[in-house]
Amino acid sequence: xxxxxxxxxxxxxxxxxxxxxxxxxxxxxxxxxxxxxxxxxxxxxxxxxxxxxxxxxxxxxxxxxxxxxxxxxxxxxxxxxxxxxxxxxxxxxxxxxxxxxxxxxxxxxxxxxxxxxxxxxxxxxxxxxxxxxxxxxxxxxxxxxxxxxxxxxxxxxxxxxxxxxxxxxxxxxxxxxxxxxxxxxxxxxxxxxxxxxxxxxxxxxxxxxxxxxxxxxxxxxxxxxxxxxxxxxxxxxxxxxxxxxxxxxxxxxxxxxxxxxxxxxxxxxxxxxxxxxxxxxxxxxxxxxxxxxxxxxxxxxxxxxxxxxxxxx
Amino acid sequence: xxxxxxxxxxxxxxxxxxxxxxxxxxxxxxxxxxxxxxxxxxxxxxxxxxxxxxxxxxxxxxxxxxxxxxxxxxxxxxxxxxxxxxxxxxxxxxxxxxxxxxxxxxxxxxxxxxxxxxxxxxxxxxxxxxxxxxxxxxxxxxxxxxxxxxxxxxxxxxxxxxxxxxxxxxxxxxxxxxxxxxxxxxxxxxxxxxxxxxxxxxxxxxxxxxxxxxxxxxxxxxxxxxxxxxxxxxxxxxxxxxxxxxxxxxxxxxxxxxxxxxxxxxxxxxxxxxxxxxxxxxxxxxxxxxxxxxxxxxxxxxxxxxxxxxxxx
Numbered sequence: 001x002x003x004x005x006x007x008x009x010x011x012x013x014x015x016x017x018x019x020x021x022x023x024x025x026x027x028x029x030x031x032x033x034x035x036x037x038x039x040x041x042x043x044x045x046x047x048x049x050x051x052x053x054x055x056x057x058x059x060x061x062x063x064x065x066x067x068x069x070x071x072x073x074x075x076x077x078x079x080x081x082x083x084x085x086x087x088x089x090x091x092x093x094x095x096x097x098x099x100x101x102x103x104x105x106x107x108x109x110x111x112x113x114x115x116x117x118x119x120x121x122x123x124x125x126x127x128x129x130x131x132x133x134x135x136x137x138x139x140x141x142x143x144x145x146x147x148x149x150x151x152x153x154x155x156x157x158x159x160x161x162x163x164x165x166x167x168x169x170x171x172x173x174x175x176x177x178x179x180x181x182x183x184x185x186x187x188x189x190x191x192x193x194x195x196x197x198x199x200x201x202x203x204x205x206x207x208x209x210x211x212x213x214x215x216x217x218x219x220x221x222x223x224x225x226x227x228x229x230x231x232x233x234x235x236x237x238x239x240x241x242x243x244x245x246x247x248x249x250x251x252x253x254x255x256x257x258x259x260x261x262x263x264x265x266x267x268x269x270x271x272x273x274x275x276x277x278x279x280x281x282x283x284x285x286x287x288x289x290x291x292x293x294x295x296x297x298x299x300x301x302x303x304x305x306x307x308x309x310x311x312x313x
Numbered sequence: 314x315x316x317x318x319x320x321x322x323x324x325x326x327x328x329x330x331x332x333x334x335x336x337x338x339x340x341x342x343x344x345x346x347x348x349x350x351x352x353x354x355x356x357x358x359x360x361x362x363x364x365x366x367x368x369x370x371x372x373x374x375x376x377x378x379x380x381x382x383x384x385x386x387x388x389x390x391x392x393x394x395x396x397x398x399x400x401x402x403x404x405x406x407x408x409x410x411x412x413x414x415x416x417x418x419x420x421x422x423x424x425x426x427x428x429x430x431x432x433x434x435x436x437x438x439x440x441x442x443x444x445x446x447x448x449x450x451x452x453x454x455x456x457x458x459x460x461x462x463x464x465x466x467x468x469x470x471x472x473x474x475x476x477x478x479x480x481x482x483x484x485x486x487x488x489x490x491x492x493x494x495x496x497x498x499x500x501x502x503x504x505x506x507x508x509x510x511x512x513x514x515x516x517x518x519x520x521x522x523x524x525x526x527x528x529x530x531x532x533x534x535x536x537x538x539x540x541x542x543x544x545x546x547x548x549x550x551x552x553x554x555x556x557x558x559x560x561x562x563x564x565x566x567x568x569x570x571x572x573x574x575x576x577x578x579x580x581x582x583x584x585x586x587x588x589x590x591x592x593x594x595x596x597x598x599x600x601x602x603x604x605x606x607x608x609x610x611x612x613x614x615x616x617x618x619x620x621x622x623x624x625x626x
Binding site: 045267 | 341358623
C-alpha cells in the first residue's frame, strides 16, 4: 500500500488526458450540441491531480501539508508519492472512512482534527510550526495550482471540434482560472462559464459586486467540492476578466444532473462534477443552440450518497 | 426524436474508439497489472454498435428485423437511422419502459410479443413473412457481426502498451470471436479469455466437449447480455481455436465486479459489462502478475438494478 502504481501511465508522472465523452441523448434532452470532458478517470478520480503534481514537482520542500477531506487530499498524497515526497493531509475526525483510506492508500499521512474544538486552518498552522520544512498547499489559491490546472485548458483548446462555450464548476476558482489561463495561452477565444451551487454563490456575488465576496460559513451544498468560503486572491483577477458568467445551480438540479449523466451518458459523476450539466438545466436559454463542452470535474462519491441520488427522479 | 444526433462524431458514422481507463486501485486490489477498455461510451452505450453498423451498411435490404430486449436492439435502431434504413425490434411485452423508449428514441419501430403465448423467434418469422424485403439480423451468429466487432480487436492490437491477456464477456460469442479475428488479422498473439456467467455456462461446456452445447433454456443470470442458449455456429470455430479458456463467473462475483468498478475505477458498468472483472475475482491465480486488459462491454443498466448492486457489499 502507498506505493506508486505499476501501470505505465503512472510511471510517466503526468496527468492523463481528459476523456471526451459524446452524449447525444443528453444533448437531445437539453436541446444543444454537447460534449463532456470528464476528469473522473484522471489519477485519483478528479482534476485535482493536475494541480497537485505541478505543485509538488515545482516546490523544493520535502513535505507538503494540505487540509482536505476530499479530492485534493487524495491527489496531493498520490502526487507526493510519485516524486518521493511526504504528505500530511488534515481531515475532520468525522470524514468518511473511504476517504481516509483513499488518502492512506495513496501514501499520505492523515492527521485528524476535531473541528468542534479547533479549525482545520488552526491545525494546519500547528503542523506548519512543527514542520518548518513543509510547503503549505492551498487547493486553489496558488499560482502553481492555476498553472497545473491550465493543462486542461490546453487540452480543450486542442480539441478538434468547434465549440462555443466551456462550462466548469466553481468552488475556490482553481479549475476555472486554470482553464481560462490555458485557453488564453493557446489564443482561443472560447467563452468560459462557471457553475456554482446556489447555496454557496459567493463567486457569482463577487462577479456582481466587482470584488471578492465571502460566504458567512462553509455552504452545506451536496457539491462538497465547492464548499468554499470564497474564491482565492490569485484566482479572482483571472475569473473577473475571464469568466463569461456564473450560473447558480440549485441543489435539485445538481442531483438531477448526476442522474441524467448516469441514465443518458453512462457516466458516474460526483455531485460537484455534475455542476456543469446542472448549469445547463438551470439556465437553458443561455446555452440553447450553442456548442457546449461540460467539464465533469470528478467522480468520487460514496455508494450510499449515489444510491440516494439515483432514487429521486 | 428518432433523428440522427447532430454531433460531429455521429456524422462520421463509424464506431467511437474504445475508451482506455487506467485502474491502479482496482489493479492493486486484484494483484495484477490492469487496464480497462470500456465500450460504455460507444454509440448507444455498448459494443453492439460496432456490429450493427457493419451489418446495415453491408446488406442491401431497406429494412432490418431484430429480436432484442437490450443493447442489440438499440444499436440496430441507431445504425439503421444513420444509413436511412428502417428497423423493427421485437421485444417482450414485459420489457422495461426505459429500454422500449431507447429503441424508439434511436428511430426503431417496436413490435411487442407476448412471450407466454409465442416465442420471439416465432414473432420474427411472422414479421419476416410480412416483409420479404427485410434482413433478419442475429446479434452474434453472422459473419458481418463478427467482422464488425473485429474493429475492437484492431484497436486492442494497436494499444501502445504491453499486454498478456484480454478478458471479454461471452454470451453468443459475437464479441470474443470479433476480438480474436481482429487480433489475428493484426498478427497479435495475445491470449483471449472469455468471461461467462456460471448460470449459463454453455460456452465453457462447449469448449470442454469440443462441440456446441446448449443451455436447456435462457439462463436467468443478472448479466442479461449473456442470456443466450448457445454460441452461434459462425462464432464456434473461431472460439474453439482462438479462446485461451473461459472463466465461469458466479452471480455474486458479477455483482461484486460492478461495485468494484464503481468504487475503485469510477466506471458505471452493466452486469454483463462487469463479467470480465468478475472473471479476475473468480480465478485470480490465472491472472496473477499478468498484464490484463478487461473489456467492459456496455453500461446500460436501470437505476433501480444498479442501486441494488451498490447496496450489497
